[in-house]
Amino acid sequence: MGKKYWLIKSEPDVFGFDDLENCENQTEHWDGIRNCQARNFMRDEMQQGDVAIFYHSNAGPEVGAVGLATVASEKAYPDPTQFDPKSNYHDAKSTKENPRWLMVDFKWAKAFKRLVTLKEMKGSPELTEMLVVQRGQRLSIQPVEKAHFKAVCKMGGLAVKDLKEFGI
């Protein structure tokens, strides 16, 4: 089964690309996803080794794609924050027997040479169909077509040889 390509959003003030790089093993579990569609992507479609564009949302002029991360867990597994009453992500209706919310691990992979702003993506004729540039698109985990993925990587200054290891 081939790799799939994704875009994951995070607010840099909360957890940015640099924060992922500074994690132990440059890996962190992607907790706090509380959207069914995003959850289903993790549960049903993500596989270890899949590649994701790391996107900074809510970042003023810095809104955009900053680099790549890979799926580092074998599959999605229960997000523990849903069981923690003190967590912002607590879900009283979820049970350990039947957890509602799942997460995967992401590993920092490669930084773009330069930020690819949302504005640039919106201005790129190649990317008019990409989900992230669509008006009102709020999904925090999005599938990305390979051609779009490649185009964004190029805009980010990655060389063709840099992309080989990600199957692009």
Added chain:
DNA sequence: GCCAACGTTGGC
């Protein structure tokens, strides 16, 4: 800080 777009909740 504003507000459009969207998802979720809950009454019926």
Added chain:
DNA sequence: GCCAACGTTGGC
């Protein structure tokens, strides 16, 4: 199962 009200996301 509909849909109004509400809360959240996220660009600007």
